[in-house]
Structure formats: structure tokens, C-alpha cells
Amino acid sequence: MADHQHDDGRPPVLAPGHTYATVTSTISDIVLTRPLDWRWAVGMGIGSSLLLVFGAAVSMLLFKGVGIWGVNAPVMWGWAIINFVWWVGIGHAGTLISAILLLLKQQWRTSINRFAEAMTLFAVACAGMFPLLHMGRPWKFFWMMPYPSTMALLPQWRSPLVWDVFAVSTYATVSALFWYVGLIPDLATLRDRAKNKWVAMIYGSLALGWRGSARHWSRYKSAYMLLAALATPLVVSVHTVVSLDFAASVIPGWHATIFPPYFVAGAIFSGFAMVVTLCVPLRAWYGLKDFITIRHLDNMAKIILATGMIVGYGYAMEFFIAWYSGNPYEEFLLLDARPFGTYSNAYRCMILCNVGIPQLLWVPAIRRNPVLLWIISIFVNIGMWLERYVIVVTSLSQDFLPSSWADYNPTIWDVATFLGTIGLFTFLLFLFVRVLPAIAVAEMRELVHEKHHEHAAAGAAVAEAHGENR
């Protein structure tokens, strides 16, 4: 409960002076009155333009084949898998914030969870594109799933790619459910506040008849908790399974037991960085500084710092084990090829972005400076992309037999496809802030209630159970 008593001088999780009404109107007006904002128009313009690029890139891909990308004989996975892992990693923060922080009763999560969950969903949607598109014959994608086929064939269960199909689709399903369930009271709020009949009908039907009765609330709370508990292991499992794509192979640089924890930490690292990247402009543009406060940014920066250190530890361990194991292939790859080889630039940039620059977050003033934090988060995003690049490309390009070694270079279509998914992400995100409340209204009202309660109880040395209604 010490969290609630910010007499330690930390900024509050909700700016003072807010009532139920101000919270509700500030957040829901963004959706319902839809003030035309040139910044939204520009963002949406960029997002939908890039979405067109995505369409072109995918059409070309389906027409000509995966050979339009830069993948080659030793490096059979390229940008597609890098992007996949990157997007999945980004998709981690949402569920982590929503579920784990909910279970841990971290109050400050309230104003960023909706947004982070939406980001998760969109990131997973982008991620899901790549494993499909990178296949040689994407129209046969359903062979990866168990279905009663006339060939009486099931997927090959020993393949991590099959685990991937399940991990990612489960994650996507649970995240979507969790997000939707959380949205229900807010959809009802929008329904009630809508002035247009059609809008009211749409939100109304999505609100599934929510009336805000005590029974509703009670069931809603337990469902939400259950989903949170369900989602929690998924946060760990998804990226663990993704890491097994690499760890289960024989390739030096992939074949490492440290991969699962190191990938999960990396995913949270990049996920939080992406939340910061998106939050900082959002709170500035939509006047949400009262809800997404410096306290939030500070906390997220701390998580970035912590997970960044874990990632750094992972890098150090890879080095150490390569040397300690005496495995000549790993030794060459990690102690020679990565730091000094063809891709040394990518490797060094990665270390700088993921281990070097986040060290600035030790300084509280930097953590609490939105602009600086935003810049650092961009570095982390780039660094984590480079990490996947280093893992995928360097390991494959120089594995066991030097005769087969070859360099990898992406083509314009690799870039177009990646930019295209960024377009898809941006498009969905801008659509989201326009049609759904970007901050959970009901939870914010709850927060207001709690804050009042706190003030009322302040002075009375009763640490009574206000935590019980969270």
C-alpha cells in the first residue's frame, strides 16, 4: 500500500483535481466528439500510405515468390523472421502491464493498460503476418495446424514452428479476449454518452447489454481476474517458444539454453520501450498528461532499465559460454564473427542501443523527462530489432562449414514489407484512438474513487482494507 502514499515525493499516478465526470468526459470525448486534429490526420495518412505499400509488397511476394527477398542458401531466414520476433516482443508489454501488474496490484498500470493491450494486439497482428508470408507456399499455411486432413497427417509435433503456431495464436486469442472484456464497461459508457443513434447502437451492441449492476460488476471482476491469471503464463510462454525456434536448432549462436529467459526479458524490454514511444506523443496530443503522468513514465523507465540489464547479462553469458565451452563454432561466431566480422556494425549498434544507452535511465531526471525518455525508447526499439538481426543473420551466415558461408543482404521488398507492417500497426493504432477509449474509463473512475478514499482516510491511522476493492 506504500504505493498509494506518495509522500516519498514521487509524482502521482493521477493528477489532482479530477472527479468522475472529468475523467469520463476527457477520455470519452476523444472518441465521441472527435475533434479534427491535423496530427491525427498526418499519422493516419502515414499509416494508411504504408499500408498500401504493404499491399503492394505482399502482392508481389505472392506473385513471384519469397525469392524477391534477400534470403539465400545459408541465410534462409531473413528480415521476415527478424520482424516476426521483433513484433512479438513488442506485443509483450500489453499483457504484462494488464495481467501481471494487475495481479501484483500495481495501481499505476491503470491508465496505460488499455493502450498497451491495443498495442499488443496490433503488434501480434503484424507479427503474425511474417510467418505466413515467409513460407515458400503460403497458401498451404493451414498444414501447420492439426485438422482432419484427408492425408491423415498431423503437424510434426517436434518442430518448434508448430509450438509457435500454438503459442502465438493462443496469445493473440487471450489478449484479444482480455482486451475486449476490459472494454465492456467503457463501451457501455460510450453507448450512454453517444448523441448519435447509430453510434449508440454500435457501441451498445458491443457492450453486450452492460448495465453496470452490482452483479455485472462482480462477474466482470472475476472474469477479468481469471483472464489475467490465464494471460500471465502466456507472457512468459510466447517468447519462450519463439526463442526455442532458435534454441532447439544446432546452429552455433542459436543453440543456447539461455535463450528463453533472455528472450522474455528482451521482449518486455522492447515492449515497454514501444509503450513509451507511443505514450509520450499520445499524452501530449490528447491532453492526457493528467492520466498518464510522469510517475508512469518513471516506472516504465525503471522496467526498461531492469530488463535491459537482463538482456545485457544475456549477451555477457553468450560470450562467456562461448569461451568456456570451448566449442570452436560458438567461439568463432561469438568472439570473432559477431564483434569483428561482416556484421560487426549491427552488433556494436545493438550493444550500444540495448546496453549502453539505457544506462542513462539510472538518472531520475532523465527518467522523468518525456522527450529524453522517448528518444531512449526509440534507441531500444532499434537495438532490439538489431538484436534479432544479429541472432538470425550472423549465426546462419557463418555456421559449420566455411565453404557454405555467404553474406545476406535485404532487398527493397524486405524493407517494403517491414515498413508495410509498421503502416498496418500505425493505421490500426490511429483507428483505435479514434473509435475506442484509449484509457480505461471505468478503471480511471475507480482510481478517482480510491484517491478520494485515501484522502479521507489520511490522518486516521487506519490502514484499513481499501486495498480489498483494489
Next chain:
Amino acid sequence: MMKSQNADLDKPLTLTELMRGAAAPEAESTGPRYWRSLSELADDGSFGEMASRAAARAQAAIHGLDEPSRRKFMTLMGASFALAGVAGCGVQPVEKIVPYVEQPELIVPGKPLFFATASSRGGDGVGLLVESHMGRPIKIEGNPSHPTGKGATDVFSQAEILSLYDPDRSQVAVHDGGVDTWERFLRFAVDLRARKLGEKGRGLRILTRSVCSPTVLDQIRRLREQMPEARWHSYEPVNRDAARKGAELALGSPMEASYHLEKADVVVALDADLLGWGPAGLRHARAFADRRDPEAESPLKLYAFEPTPSLTGAAADVRVPVAAADVLLVAAALAKALKVEGAPDLDAKRIEPHAARIAALAAELESKKGKALVAVGDSQPAEVHALGLALNAALGAIGEAVTLAPADELAPADQTASLVELVREIEAGAVDTVLVLGANPVYEAPADLKVAEALRNEKVTALIHLGLYNDETGALAHWHLPEAHFLESWGDVRSADGTVSLQQPLIEPLYQGRTASDVLAALLGQVGVPGRELVREYWKTRLPEENFEASWRQALRDGVVPLPAAEPAPAPPAPKLDKVQWPAPAAPADGEYELVFRPDPTIWDGRYANNGWLQELPKPLTTLTWDNAALVSPALARKLGIEDQQVVTLEFRSSTIKAPVLIAPGQAEGTVTVHLGYGRSRAGRVGNGIGFDAYKLRRADAPWSGPGLKLIPTEGRIPLAITQHHHDTKNREPVKVSTFEAARHHGEGEAHGHHHPDFSLYPDAPYKQSEDYAWGMAIDLNRCIGCGACTIACQAENNIPIVGKDQVLNSREMHWIRVDRYYEGEGAASADNPTTHFQPVPCMHCEKAPCELVCPVEATTHSDEGLNEMTYNRCVGTRYCGNNCPYKVRRFNFLQYTDNETPGLQLLRNPDVTVRMRGVMEKCTYCVQRINEARQNAKVEGRKVGGDEVVTACQAACPTRAIVFGNLLDKESSVSKLQASHRNYALLEELGTKPRTTYLTKLTHGAEAHEEPRHG
């Protein structure tokens, strides 16, 4: 009345009349009543309806015709009436597929037939067996009865099957730029003969490449008898002029030397690419490998002195890079040391660094007299050949390890001189008719002869060109005639050792081609005599008359003509060196280099330029594809500051060309090598405009090398598609090397083999393994010479597509078996002359295959006989298996590589092997189709498949028998025995993948080699 009617009937109806008549049948009021069917006769009214319906249908069909000819109309009309006869039926007519009325002998659908034939190149031949499926030749194998290959083939013979189906081959006769016919040419030929007979052949010149067909030689002889003033010139850009001239210098008559490596303990190759040059290379390679067997009494020791790295240099125990001009100095130093009479006293300063080595070699040769030979390459001048003969005589090799055969009397001994003579005569206006049979002098003649200009001489009123392609010469010709491929023709081929094979057609000519023999026959007044008769006619005069038919059939079946034993040739005279004028060794000027020409290792002199398989086959040593390059030594590159792919201007005797540089470890320092055969302008769609034309630098007096090359670096770059970018093994030792001595000790000690513990983390295969068969392969690195025949054989057998230069540049080549090449040696000096190792790498068929575990859809699985199988249909293309393969043998169809459009190429496909589409993985199958064929045969015969019965495509083609395949459960099989050898090791065996393909340690004589096989 009747008369007019008859006249009417005689007159053919026009289309309109027919249409009108049929569309509006009017009852005839007068005249006799003709009825067209029984229903009309019965006149139930349905006939008119039927007829009009049929007419309407015909009309509709006619609207779709390009040219509504009456004939087509009648065809359609007839069909319509036939249909109309089936009144009231709306169903499709029954179509009958007629089976063979007379079953062709031996043809069983699905069962291939093999026919013996032979290919020729450069005056030598290789005996072949061609696999034919339902009349389609699809694969070439070596003929085991033929002494040249003993069942093996070189890369060229393998790729001939693609040339046969090449859609860019010349398809029609062309006369003065317009399409014409063979018939009209033959009429022209008859006139020509009549004219030339009158003139006794004056002004008639025939130009061919080296001819080794006895029939054609006989035709030329007869032609010259009939037309004594006609002349025959033959010119082959890669010829044996120097060898014949050298023999003439030393022996007094042009003779051709053959080397018999099997009879030598020590072989010195003086710029002689014994293993890679010409069909004889096959014979040498086999003998070399057999003599390098660790079981052999005294394994052959090979020394090579050469300016540019070759297969022979790579195989040599001691290889010394020397400039081409300095090879003479080496020969002279050896001759002096061996006290050869007449040995020249030349200034040996330039080979000073190698003096000790040469002295040691001379001592070794001295001690091995009678068991040593010196081979001189065709690219060395006549003086070196003369010296080589004297050296061999001093070593007692002549008649033993070196045999001499007299050159053909009729053929020009000096082909270059012969071509020069032709050009001079044309320039003098003495020639009016030039018949170019199968040659392409405009492209392949030395540049200083200006052949194209000469052939344009207006006195030449008939330039007739017969060629597989309408090539650079065809473009100038008045008559261009399509030549038949040898797989479409009757013919005969004599190999250098005297063996004669018959060529028999495997298929009717695809593109109206005819042979040189057919054209000569026309000039001999035998127009229209079939090719078979021409060949038979000749052999009737050669083979014993009483059993000619039997001999002929035997020759066709076996591929070798049963010639009566030839009388032993009289012993050649002892070589004398007194007539030889030794060239003054000139010190190279500063900033000038030596230029060396070589035939291209894969497209030879340019004749295979349009063959995609050969273009994409990595050239041995450089692994370059789709291009030629100027090879420079690492030292020279350092000195000039030039790097790979940088374009340099090569200036040689007033000619300049631009060429990309490729740094070749082992190149002699001041020597630059260029390969012939590229820069074609009329090769075809595949071969046009790639690489640079080295013939532009070639001179008649410097056909193989010359001093005075200037090399000017430019800023340009040309990307070179090489398939192996890393040269060293990074201390991983994929190729294990030991010495013969160590191997012998091992043999005594027994079971000294080094084996990693038989342990793997991977689970066993989920089902029971066969108790009868476990297929495996052993590749003896001690036999492999790195020629690449396995790669091409595999490509032909398994329908492997070519991908093109841009795809090779991105490492997407599709070869199922590749030949890795590693250089060994420490420091910068080793780059100047490294030890070279080759390692063919097919799929290892791991018992614990990493690829199988990671496939999400079970597209790659393990068979109960241990094959790692690819199910193309099931593959979705995640490429995880390719990533997880430690040997990187998996190949992916990144794009639609297989050409499904070109009809000719569809004929080429092996019907037993699935053609792969875009998006699926593929790899070596151990030729599973051949395993299954053997299994079927065994089942029919009620027995088990023999341990050595299945022969994979790579194994069949291998000239040195380095690849052995078979059943590992049969302890008597060759592969079991090899895998039991102490030299046997698995590649990357520490990974626990338990490969079924294993390697046998390479052995050398090297004193510096280690006692124990080195572990990776």
C-alpha cells in the same frame, strides 16, 4: 445437261458456294436424286434440320480459323457430318486411343533403354551410354566398355543432353538472310559439285574443327581425289599443334604422345593439365586415382610446374608456380641434370628459387628410371615438347609410360598454320567457296587473322556454314545450315588411343539438322544417302566382310567397333634435339606481365556457351559461374592494389579488352590468365554477352601465352558469381589429410580409426529400421580431383534447374552435390601457392537428421532404409530444415526456377524424378529413383538388391571412382568395406548426426604432412 453437270462436278466449289449449298438445302426439282444418307433417302424431314445444324456448327468453327481454307472447311464439314450421323446424341464422341498395333521391340513404358554412342571433342572421343525413355534421350552415362572413360564421363559429355534440347539451336537453313530449305541447298550442292568437278576443285576450301570421324576423314579423302585442287583446313582453338610440331622437331615426323600414368611412379607435369584437359583427362584421372590408392605398391608421386592453378596442380604432391615461359627453363634444368644429349644451356636465373627442388626432382627421376614420365602440356611451345620427348627417352619412358602415335596423314599437322594459309588464300582471291563444317572461325580464330574480314571477301561467292547454332560465322555465311546434334546422328568417333565407337541417333533430328557427313556426301554426289548408310559403307571397307553384320551390331551394342588388332607400330626414332632452336629467354619488361590463355573449364572454347548447366557449374578452383575473369596472383594484386571484381584493361600487342579480376591463389606471380569461350555475340539466349572475349587478345604466333601484357586498373566493377567465398577451413578440418606412410602404419596396426563415442542426443527414428538395407555412401577424398562431373551428372539425373547469375550472386544455386574447395597453408606466402583440397558434399542422410526434427509439416522424414526423404508435395517452405542442416546441402526454390514453358526442355526431364515448383525445399535423394528401380528389378527376379547394385548418378559419372554407394548392411559391399577403413570419417561427426555419407582421409607424400590424421 449431263455434260454441264459433270463440268460442274469437276470444278472445285468455292467456300461461299459450299456454305450456301449446305446452309440452304433446297429440294432438287430436276435431275437424278442424290442422297447423302439413309435418313435423307427415307426423307423423314430430319435430314435437312440435321444438315443445317451441322452447317451452322461448321460456320461457327470457321469463324475461329486464321485462314479459312477450303481444305480446313472440308475437314470441319466432314467432322460435322460424322457427328450428324449420330442423330440425337448430345454426348461427347468416344475417342479411341490406339495402342501400339505393332509393339516396338523392347519398349516398355517406364523402363529406360540404353544405347551406346560417343561424343568427340578436340579430336578425341568418349564412349557413352544414353538413357532413353520412350524415345526421349534424357541422361548420358559413360560406356564402361570404352577405354577412355571406363564408364565415367567429363562435365561436357554430361551436359551434351541439354545442348541436344537447346531451343536456341539453329532450326532452319538460312540463305542470304532468308529462311530456306535443305532441299534447295542440296540442289545448290549438286550444282556446286558439277562446277567444281570441272574446275578440279579449284577455289573450294573446307574448314572443320579437328576431325576424328573415320567416315568423314574418308569422305574428305575421296573428295580430294575427285577434286585435287580443293583444300581441307582444320582448326580447333584448343589444339595439339605444339605437341605435333615438337615431335616433328625431335623425331622428324608429327606424332602425338599419350601418357600412361598407370605405368609411372613419378610424374612431372610441365604445364600439363593431365587430369582436366580433353577426353584424355578422363583416362589420366582414373589411372592417377588408381595409382594413388593406399594399397598400391608405390603410390604415384606427382610434380606440377604450371603458371596457373589447374586440377593437376591441385592434385600434385609438389606444385611449383612458374611462368609459362619459364617451364622451358625447368625442362632444360631437368634435362641438364639428367644429362640429356643436346640439352640447352639456358639462363636459369628466373627459376633460381626452385633450383634445389628441381635438383631433388632430377635425382628422384634418375632413381626411378623406367618408372617416371614427363608430361608436357599442349599449351607449351614445340621446343618444350621436343625437350619433353628427349627427357622421356632418357627416363626410358618412351614405349612404356609414354606412347607415340603418328598423327593423321591427311589432317593438317599445324592447324594454326593451316588456318593462316586459308586466310591468306582468301585474301589473295584464290578462293570462291568456303565450306565451314561445324567450326566457328569468326569467333574462335586468333584476332590477328581477321577471319571475319577475310570471309567477307567478295571473291568468296559461297560461304556455307553448317553449325549447331547460327553463330558468329553463320551470320556472315551465304548459306547457314542447321547441324544435327551427335545424339541425333549417325557417325563414328576415333579416340586418341585408337578405339573407334559408332554414333547412333537416339532421336529424330529435332530441328531439321544434318551432319557434316551428309553435306560432304552431297559434294561427293551421294545426295540423299542416309547417314547410316554412309557410316556402314565406310565400315564395310574396314571390317572383315564375312561377319560384317555381326561386327556392326556388336559395335552398335557395345559402343566399341571390334577392330582387328593393329600391327604394332614401328618404334619411333630416338629424339634428337640438334634441330631445335631454343628461344632466347627475355627478361620481362617492367610493368609488363605474361598473358596465358586457357580453355574455359566448363564451356571449353565457347562451344558450350549456351549450355546453362555448364555455365552454372562452378569452375574448379575458382568456383566462378557465368563469367570468365582475368586471374591474377595474390602478389600481383597486392602490388597493383587491385581486388576481386575490379575491372582492368588488358593490353596485349595493340589489342585491349576489359576484364574483371579474380585473385587466384597459386597463380604464378607475373602471369595473368584469361579463359577462352566467353563474350559471345551469337551463342544463344543463355550465352550471349556474358564475360569477355579473350580471343581478341589471342595471336596466331602466341596461341597460349606471350609476354608484354599491360594491365591497367580501372574504377569499374563487375560482380562475379562465385559459389564459395571462404577459402580456408578456419581450423575445422572438414578435409582430413594424412600421408601414405601413416596410412600404411595404420593398416598394420588395424582398427586404429579415430571414432567419436557412438552417442547422440537425438531420438531414434520412430519406426523400425529395415533389416535388409541401409543405404550409405563413402567418398574417397584421396581419389577426388575436384572436376565437378558429379555435380553435372546429378543435375541431369534429378531435373535440377539452373537459376542464373543474379541468383548465384545471392548464393541460391541449386546443385544437390557441390564440390567444396579449401586452401591450406599459413600466412601470406601460402596464398601464393596453397595446398588445395576438394570435397564433394551431397546430403549426408544423417541417421539423426537435424532437418527432420524441425519440419513443421513432416515434409522431410526418415525412411526405414535410412534415407532422409523430401516429400515435395508436403513442403510449405518454412526453410527451417535448410537452416538447421549443419552441412548446408538443402536447396530451396526461392522463385519458380524450373522452366515449365519451353517445350524442348520438357522433353529433357527425367520422368522418374519429380519436377519441383517454387517454394519447396529439395536436396540429394541418394538417387532414390535408382534405388527403387533396383528394388523393382530385384522383386521381379525374387532376390535382394545387391550391395553394389545401385549406382547413383554422381558415382556413375565420377572419373576417379571416388564416390561409392551401396548397402551398409551387406558387409561385402564396396561401401561397407570403405566405411570400415581406418581412413573413414564423418563430416562434423562431433554433432552426433551420424551421417550415412562418410569420407576417406586424403593422403599425400608431403614430408611436412603429419603422422596422424588430424582431427577437426
